[in-house]
Amino acid sequence: MAASSLDAIQRNPKYQQLVAERSSLGLTLSIAMIVIYFGFILLVAFAPGFLGASLTGGVTTVGIPIGILVILSAFALTAFYVVRANGTYDALTQDIVREASK
Amino acid sequence: MSRTLLKSLFLGLGLAPGIALAQTANAGGAAGPATDWTAVAMFFFFVAVTLVITYWAAMRTKTAAQFYAAGGGITGLQNGLAIAGDYMSAASFLGISAFVYAWGYDGLIYSVGWLVGWPIVTFLIAEPLRNLGKFTFADVVSFRFDQTPVRVLAASGTLVTVAFYLVAQMVGAGSLIHVLFPTVDYRFAVVGVGFLMILYVTFGGMIATTWVQIIKACLLLGGATLIALLTLAAFGFNPSALAAKAVEVHPLKDAIMGPIFKPGAPVSTPLSAISTGLALMFGTCGLPHILMRFFTVPNAKEARKSVLYATGFIGYFYILTFIIGFGAIVFVSTNPDFIDQAKLAAGATVITATRGFPNMAAPLLAKALGGDLLFGFISAVAFATILAVVSGLTLAGASAISHDLYANVFARGRADEAHEIRVSRIATVCLGIFAILIGVLAQSINVAFAVGLAFAIAASCNFPVLVMSIFWKDMTTLGAVVGGFLGLITAFLGVVLSPAVWEGIFSNPKGSALVTIDNPTLFSMTLAFVAIYVVSKVDSSQRASTDRAGFIAQFVRSQTGLGAEGAAAH
Numbered sequence: 001m002a003a004s005s006l007d008a009i010q011r012n013p014k015y016q017q018l019v020a021e022r023s024s025l026g027l028t029l030s031i032a033m034i035v036i037y038f039g040f041i042l043l044v045a046f047a048p049g050f051l052g053a054s055l056t057g058g059v060t061t062v063g064i065p066i067g068i069l070v071i072l073s074a075f076a077l078t079a080f081y082v083v084r085a086n087g088t089y090d091a092l093t094q095d096i097v098r099e100a101s102k
Numbered sequence: 103m104s105r106t107l108l109k110s111l112f113l114g115l116g117l118a119p120g121i122a123l124a125q126t127a128n129a130g131g132a133a134g135p136a137t138d139w140t141a142v143a144m145f146f147f148f149v150a151v152t153l154v155i156t157y158w159a160a161m162r163t164k165t166a167a168q169f170y171a172a173g174g175g176i177t178g179l180q181n182g183l184a185i186a187g188d189y190m191s192a193a194s195f196l197g198i199s200a201f202v203y204a205w206g207y208d209g210l211i212y213s214v215g216w217l218v219g220w221p222i223v224t225f226l227i228a229e230p231l232r233n234l235g236k237f238t239f240a241d242v243v244s245f246r247f248d249q250t251p252v253r254v255l256a257a258s259g260t261l262v263t264v265a266f267y268l269v270a271q272m273v274g275a276g277s278l279i280h281v282l283f284p285t286v287d288y289r290f291a292v293v294g295v296g297f298l299m300i301l302y303v304t305f306g307g308m309i310a311t312t313w314v315q316i317i318k319a320c321l322l323l324g325g326a327t328l329i330a331l332l333t334l335a336a337f338g339f340n341p342s343a344l345a346a347k348a349v350e351v352h353p354l355k356d357a358i359m360g361p362i363f364k365p366g367a368p369v370s371t372p373l374s375a376i377s378t379g380l381a382l383m384f385g386t387c388g389l390p391h392i393l394m395r396f397f398t399v400p401n402a403k404e405a406r407k408s409v410l411y412a413t414g415f416i417g418y419f420y421i422l423t424f425i426i427g428f429g430a431i432v433f434v435s436t437n438p439d440f441i442d443q444a445k446l447a448a449g450a451t452v453i454t455a456t457r458g459f460p461n462m463a464a465p466l467l468a469k470a471l472g473g474d475l476l477f478g479f480i481s482a483v484a485f486a487t488i489l490a491v492v493s494g495l496t497l498a499g500a501s502a503i504s505h506d507l508y509a510n511v512f513a514r515g516r517a518d519e520a521h522e523i524r525v526s527r528i529a530t531v532c533l534g535i536f537a538i539l540i541g542v543l544a545q546s547i548n549v550a551f552a553v554g555l556a557f558a559i560a561a562s563c564n565f566p567v568l569v570m571s572i573f574w575k576d577m578t579t580l581g582a583v584v585g586g587f588l589g590l591i592t593a594f595l596g597v598v599l600s601p602a603v604w605e606g607i608f609s610n611p612k613g614s615a616l617v618t619i620d621n622p623t624l625f626s627m628t629l630a631f632v633a634i635y636v637v638s639k640v641d642s643s644q645r646a647s648t649d650r651a652g653f654i655a656q657f658v659r660s661q662t663g664l665g666a667e668g669a670a671a672h
Contacts, residue, residue: 009658019661026225033225034383037218041379044211044361045372051207052360059346061359067210068421071217075417078221082410090403096662 009100018092025084029077040070141478142283148486149298152314156302159310166519169307169526170237170501171397174667176312178404182411185395187315189216189386189412190322190419191267191491191553192274195484196461198420202427203434203463204453206348206358209427212554213420215379219386220413224406227387230572230660232396232405236667238498239393239564240506243571246652247579248645249515253506255586259563260390260502262594263556264495264533265540267391270552271495272296272541275488277461278481289542296538299492303500303534304527308398311493318483318490323415325483326422329464332471333429341425348431353451358431374620378554381623385557388564391498402663423464430463433470440466496533503529554621555597562593562626570634572660575653578646581638589630596622 009015043051043066051063167173176184194216202209235241240256272292279291302310337343349356361375386392396405434440435452445455453459458466465484469477504526509517517525544552567586570577596617597603604615619625638646659665 006655006658009662009664010654015658015662022661030222030225033218033221037214037383038376038379040214041211041375044379045375048361052357058342059349059356059359060342061207063207063210063360064345067207067214070214071417071420074217074221075413078224078410078413081221081224082406085406086403093662097664100662100664 005100009096012096012099014092014099015096018089018096022085022089025081029081033074033077036070036073040066140474141481144478144482145485148482151317152298152302152310152486152489155313155317156306156310159306159313162309163305163307166237166505166522168309169523170394170497170505172308172312174398174400176398178399178407179411180312180316181395181399181404181408182415183319184312184315184398185392185408185412186415186419187319187322187487187490188392188395188494189416190319190487192271192278192461192484192488194419194423195322195326195487196274196278196464197270197553198423199427199430199464199467200459200461202424203430203456204459205362206352206354206427206431207360208362210424211361211375211378212382213423215382216386217413217417217420219383220409220416222383223387223392224409224413226569227393227572228396228405228409229402231393231568232399232402233660233663233666234572234656235397237394237397237505238501239390239568240502240510243567243582244510245571246656247571247582247649250511251583252579253511255567255583255590256564257502257506257511259388259559259567259586259590260506261499262590263388263390263560263564264499264502265536266556266559266597267389267495267553268492268499268533268537269540269544270556271488271492272537273544273552274461275485275492276541276545277458278465278484278488280458288545292541293538295489295492296534296541298489299496299537300531300534302489302493303496303530308497311490311497312398314486314490314493318486319415321483322487323419325468325480326419326426326464328476329429329468329471329480330422330425332476333425333433333467336433336471344425344428344432348428351436351452352431353453371619373624377619377621377624380627381554381558381561381621383561384565384627385559385561385623388560388568389557390502390560390564391494393564393568394498394501395494397667401666426464426467429471430467434463434466437470440470492537496530496537499533500526500529555600555603558597558621558623558626559590559593561623562589562630563587566627566630566634570631574638575657576638576650577634578638578641578643578649580641580643580646581634581636584637585630585632585634588633589626592629593622593626596626 043063051061051066053062054060055062055065163169165173194213198209198213198216201212231239231242234245238256238260240253240260243256244252272295275295276288276292279286279294280288283291302314334341334344337347345359349358352358354362396408399405399408434456440457441452442450442455442457446452456462456466465477465481468480472479504522508525509515509522513521563586566589567582570585571582596619599615599617600620600622601615601618602620604610604617605612
């Protein structure tokens with residue numbers, strides 16, 4: 001790609017919006033996933049007794065719903081990102097590509 | 103290769119193992135448990151179907167793009183299923199359910215860890231990867247750097263990861279066939295798997311590999327759902343009742359409902375829990391055979407969609423493996439037919455004396471719940487799983503050799519396509535032979551654990567180099583090479599010198615392992631990131647300024663897809 005069209009794309013406000021929004025969403029969601037998962041791992045490592053404690057007096061422990069919630073959160077975060085990207089980012093990207101090829 | 107030659111090859115190879123099996127089965131005679139003919143029939147049916155697919159794919163595999171990336175013509179849903187197929191390996195299905203069977207809750211720690219890498223792949227990796235690369239993740243890593251050293255690094259990371267991952271799959275395959283056809287030697291089983299996989303990959307390339315993955319993913323999801331439903335149905339669809347019964351019959355009693363921390367358990371110390379957690383989460387983002395799948399879709403949007411489908415399928419599947427593990431505790435460990443009485447008398451628990459321990463809990467549960475028919479079906483599915491994953495792995499390894507090392511390093515980009523594909527096929531055969539040899543050597547390892555080690559390598563070498571090259575403008579060739587190799591070497595040594603490998607596989611005396619932590623990722627991955635950062639920062643060479651200057655063009659392409667490798671029309 002020629003240097004001039006690179007400059008043009010970088011000056012395009014839509015490109016700036018795309019990069020800023022997608023980067024911050026991607027980073028925020030990544031950190032959210034890392035916090036959730038390592039929260040779980042730290043519980044495993046340092047509070048196994050908590051995870052192994054009975055939930056309501058039966059055999060089911062606190063750790064079971066927590067583990068399943070981590071699994072569900074992984075899917076929910078991914079779905080959130082994909083819905084946002086399909087809606088906003090693809091439209092922006094198409095505009096940028098169209099304007100760049102003018 | 104000519105059509106008739108191909109056809110006769112397939113016919114001959116399809117028949118030969120059948121004859122050999124029939125002979126060994128007869129020779130086995132009345133001694134030992136009988137061969138399960140339902141399973142045999144389903145198994146051969148699956149092999150026949152996949153050989154037809156391979157034949158069909160071989161007719162459509164002419165160019166390098168078709169061989170490595172199925173011509174970029176796979177849809178998001180198809181690729182999502184194929185990724186799930188690649189990822190829900192024998193390690194997941196046999197290994198995690200067996201972990202749950204032996205240790206209860208600790209198995210969940212693995213399945214959670216194996217899922218949480220996927221969101222990270224979606225948020226940070228999938229789209230830039232598709233926009234920057236062509237056939238391998240080394241295309242992306244070497245985008246703005248000096249080709250030769252960076253491709254050598256990425257190919258080394260790929261091959262070491264693939265090697266450890268292959269061990270797990272081959273061991274799984276060997277144990278499975280051995281239980282399925284008790285008269286067949288473990289070594290014969292491993293050779294058979296290696297042989298079929300070589301066929302799929304050399305002739306069918308990525309097209310055959312993708313369709314084998316898709317079929318296998320559907321079979322596996324269906325089969326696992328069925329066993330889980332049958333298990334829950336026996337307890338009136340009340341998971342607590344299932345858990346209560348499992349706690350009652352398991353030798354560890356209610357300890358299986360929480361983390362265990364015992365020597366031999368999947369996570370034995372707090373430090374290894376953290377280190378294993380890092381490996382599982384970030385290793386996912388550096389698995390070459392998974393990353394390669396993103397080049398089979400036409401654009402970044404389909405790449406993104408395919409990860410969402412994959413995450414859904416995989417998450418659902420891991421919840422099932424947990425139910426299956428508990429089901430096995432209740433229905434397998436209490437059934438004398440599945441317990442080796444001699445071992446039990448020698449002091450083993452009902453868990454460790456189970457036939458096919460440590461990897462056969464899921465198929466035995468199928469037998470307990472649905473007799474020979476379900477056992478045959480599940481065993482055939484598990485076998486299909488292994489074949490599919492092994493094919494994907496081998497294709498990734500062969501691409502690293504042919505596309506990265508041969509075409510871009512050795513021939514410096516001047517090799518023609520036909521040559522490159524030929525090298526790739528030769529590499530496939532060599533990798534297949536390697537997998538067979540190592541599969542025979544590592545017979546007694548838990549397959550989920552071996553895959554955990556592959557993840558350690560991927561997280562310590564491939565992932566840091568990939569993510570930094572995509573997002574950090576100041577990274578240089580020297581930083582990539584030093585950081586990447588440091589991560590690779592420390593992770594590799596950490597794995598080889600760990601108790602599980604040093605004492606477990608190489609049979610050195612207990613206590614002789616130099617490294618005490620089960621999984622080195624905490625140290626090796628951190629080291630890789632720090633080294634990439636520090637070396638790139640102090641690198642003031644000519645090459646370093648070229649590397650940094652190239653970032654803008656790379657970043658614009660990674661964000662917009664402008665200039666990215668085109669779709670299907672090859």
